[in-house]
Each structure stands twice: as structure tokens, then as C-alpha cells.
Amino acid sequence: MQPPNFSQLKSLPQTRENSSSIVPFLLAIGGATATGKSSLALALAQRLLAQNQGGVILSADSRQVYREFDIGTAKPSARDRQQVPHYLIDICAPTETLTLAQYQHQAQGLIQQFHQVGTSPLLVGGTGLYIEAVVKGLRIPPVAPQPELRRQLEALGQPYCYGLLKGLDAIAAQRIHANDLVRTVRALEVFYVTGQPMSALQGEVPPAYPVFYLALDSDTAALERRIVQRTQAMVAAGLVEEVTALAQKYGSDLPLLQTLGYAEILQYLQGDCSLPAAVDNIVLHTCQFAKRQRTWFRNRAAVQWFDADAGDLVDRVWQQINNWSQVNLK
Structure with missing residues (x-):
């Protein structure tokens, strides 16, 4: 497994303002799949950049850590990564297993490095346990799967x-x-x-730095529309071709190919269903998954909720961050 690349840290702004007067913090964004977490994170990161607080994104997605699994995991585009540096993406081979403890160790190391240069990173994704491991400092038994x-x-x-x-x-x-x-x-x-x-x-060792933890939500009908649109976009972007190439390279029994989006397309490729049926199954299973995610995040008492469909979402979140910072970043 390759270690995280810290080379981009050298290019981050290190002005007097961000090294002394601004207290670095962590901005965590969670919520169900397809609620727009990534687009919100990009907008907020750019505002942080404008204030000389850096602005980098750490992925909190348990499948985006794996190389070659791109379309089906909704990885940020090359353009998005050019606009804002992204970390904890493509750090494992598909044949490897990244444990929660390993993820936590890499995320904590990156956060520490960024804070040392006055940068406040964003931790963004739908894998709630990844976020929880960082924002709560979970003590995790360092035992790999057996x-x-x-x-x-x-x-x-x-x-x-x-x-x-x-x-x-x-x-x-x-x-x-x-x-x-x-x-x-x-x-x-x-x-x-x-x-x-x-x-x-087990136990918790909460981080010493301030954490602003928010989550996005959408009503059931709106979320289903989002999921349908995203699934169709994935297929149009080449999801079938991606699954075909991965199955040929690693074999159809690769565990990652049994996960959401990939398993359904694999069934189509194996002749078990039509492509429209596979797409319908992806939508159905993604809606079921999103429901579980919403339940999980709603059980987190420290989360501040925002409506993913609000037209002024970015401004609302930014205002709330500013209000929070007046109290917590002194």
C-alpha cells in the first residue's frame, strides 16, 4: 500500500495570517449518497482558499480509496481535483484491504500536517464510520480481517x-x-x-482541534430523483466498460465487484438480466443504502443538518460556519 503523498503541502499558502491569527479546524461533511456532498465541499474549499486557509478535501469514502474503481464510486473528476487538492483517494490496489484503523491513521496524519501550515481541511464522504473514527478519535483494535x-x-x-x-x-x-x-x-x-x-x-480520544460537523439531507422523493440521475450519468460515463475491464483484469469474484453498482452491472454482463434491469436494480439498492445512511447519520447528536435542495445551500452553510467560528476559533 502506498503512503499518502504530502508533496502538495509545500505549495499551500503559509502567510502570516493563516499561520498565527487563524485557528485551523476540521470541517466534516456527511450524509447519504447523492445528496451533493462533493459539490458543497468544492465550493466551501474554494472559499477557504480565498481566505488563505488552504482548502483541501480528504475523502471519507470506503471505496474511493481503491484505484481503478472510478465511475461506480463517483470519484471526483480530474477537473475537480485540479481546482482543489483531494487526498485519501486511490491509495490502495483493488486486491488490498484498507482497515478502518489504517484509514484513521492516514487521515489523522494528513490533518496534522495541514494544520501545521494553517490549512483547515474538509473531511467529506458517506462512510460514516470513517468520519466518526476521525472526529471522535475512536480507539480501533489494529486487527486486519482474518x-x-x-x-x-x-x-x-x-x-x-x-x-x-x-x-x-x-x-x-x-x-x-x-x-x-x-x-x-x-x-x-x-x-x-x-x-x-x-x-x-475500544474507546474514544477526541481530537484537540475544533470540528464543525454537518450533514446533508433530502426528502425521499428528491433523493430518489438524484439517485436516478446519478446512476444514468454513471452508465453514460462508461460504468459498463469499467466493470468489464475490472472483471477481466481481476476476475468476477473480486470482493469489490460484489459491491453496490458493480454487482448489478456484473449480473448484466454475465447474462443474468438486461441492462435496463441492472440500472433499475442499482437505483433500488442505492435508495435502500441511502436510507440506512440517513438513519446512521441522524443518530449522531453532534451533526448540524442542512437541506441539500436549498438554492442558497452554500451561503447558508458558510454563514453557519462563520457563526460557529466566532465562538470556537478564539
């Missing part, structure tokens, strides 16, 4: 695994639903790799 161990545990069945977890880590078992196989297996995985209960390795 595929063989997971298969063995899953073969035992959830009732047995959950009973096992209650005996090994009662605190973790209380936090995990009795039917949640994924989290149960993860807790057992951490125990067997480290020899310590996962509950003993």
Missing part, C-alpha cells in the same frame, strides 16, 4: 458464536444484538488475534 478465522466462526452459527462471545467479552456482547453475526464475529476475531477483549481495546 478470512479463514471468519469462515470457521461463521460455520459455527450465530447462536453458538454469540454464546461464546458472552463468555469471552460480556461487555461487547451487551453492545451487540444477538442476531448480528458480522459484529459478533468481529469481536471474536479481535479476541483470538490479540488475546484481549475488544471492549478493552
Whole structure:
């Protein structure tokens, strides 16, 4: 895995104003897919640039970290990246796995570097746990996925695994639903790799710098329209060709090809459905995913919500940031 590239830091403005009088902070933008997080981030980053506070974007998307998966993950365009530097994109090969702990380590390192030169970065994406890991400073057990161990545990069945977890880590078992196989297996995985209960390795170490955390939302009908438009744009941009090339290069069993947008097109390529049916399935599954994202972000008490469909969205957010900065950046 390639380390993050810090070379662009040398070109960031380092004036007296941004190095002494302005307190660097983190601007986090979350929300469901297709709510316009990236376009808002670009507009805000450009305003930060105009105020000599830098203006760079750190991606908080669990699939944009992988190279070659471009159209289906809605990566920023080359033009967007020229306007504002983007980080934590294309840092892994598709055959690698980036853990949450690894993402957090790279994101925290970048934020520290940017703050040292007076730059306030934006952390932007729909992977809520990525954002949470940074803004809350989650303590994450540094245990990479263990595929063989997971298969063995899953073969035992959830009732047995959950009973096992209650005996090994009662605190973790209380936090995990009795039917949640994924989290149960993860807790057992951490125990067997480290020899310590996962509950003993978790916790929070909040960052010392100020954080403005906002999320975008859209009513259900409007969000579905956005998802339809984006899906159609992806297909027009070459999503079918992208999936074809990836399947030929890595094989159709590549885990990333089983994810949203790619799995449906792969079914079309394998002759299991028509292209219109695949597109309809992408829209359906994306709407279902967006609903889960909205629920997740709404359970975050510290988030300030904004209407993604407001005509003056950028001005509203910018005003709220300015109001917040008067209190928190002194």
C-alpha cells in the first residue's frame, strides 16, 4: 500500500495570517449518497482558499480509496481535483484491504500536517464510520480481517458464536444484538488475534482541534430523483466498460465487484438480466443504502443538518460556519 503523498503541502499558502491569527479546524461533511456532498465541499474549499486557509478535501469514502474503481464510486473528476487538492483517494490496489484503523491513521496524519501550515481541511464522504473514527478519535483494535478465522466462526452459527462471545467479552456482547453475526464475529476475531477483549481495546480520544460537523439531507422523493440521475450519468460515463475491464483484469469474484453498482452491472454482463434491469436494480439498492445512511447519520447528536435542495445551500452553510467560528476559533 502506498503512503499518502504530502508533496502538495509545500505549495499551500503559509502567510502570516493563516499561520498565527487563524485557528485551523476540521470541517466534516456527511450524509447519504447523492445528496451533493462533493459539490458543497468544492465550493466551501474554494472559499477557504480565498481566505488563505488552504482548502483541501480528504475523502471519507470506503471505496474511493481503491484505484481503478472510478465511475461506480463517483470519484471526483480530474477537473475537480485540479481546482482543489483531494487526498485519501486511490491509495490502495483493488486486491488490498484498507482497515478502518489504517484509514484513521492516514487521515489523522494528513490533518496534522495541514494544520501545521494553517490549512483547515474538509473531511467529506458517506462512510460514516470513517468520519466518526476521525472526529471522535475512536480507539480501533489494529486487527486486519482474518478470512479463514471468519469462515470457521461463521460455520459455527450465530447462536453458538454469540454464546461464546458472552463468555469471552460480556461487555461487547451487551453492545451487540444477538442476531448480528458480522459484529459478533468481529469481536471474536479481535479476541483470538490479540488475546484481549475488544471492549478493552475500544474507546474514544477526541481530537484537540475544533470540528464543525454537518450533514446533508433530502426528502425521499428528491433523493430518489438524484439517485436516478446519478446512476444514468454513471452508465453514460462508461460504468459498463469499467466493470468489464475490472472483471477481466481481476476476475468476477473480486470482493469489490460484489459491491453496490458493480454487482448489478456484473449480473448484466454475465447474462443474468438486461441492462435496463441492472440500472433499475442499482437505483433500488442505492435508495435502500441511502436510507440506512440517513438513519446512521441522524443518530449522531453532534451533526448540524442542512437541506441539500436549498438554492442558497452554500451561503447558508458558510454563514453557519462563520457563526460557529466566532465562538470556537478564539
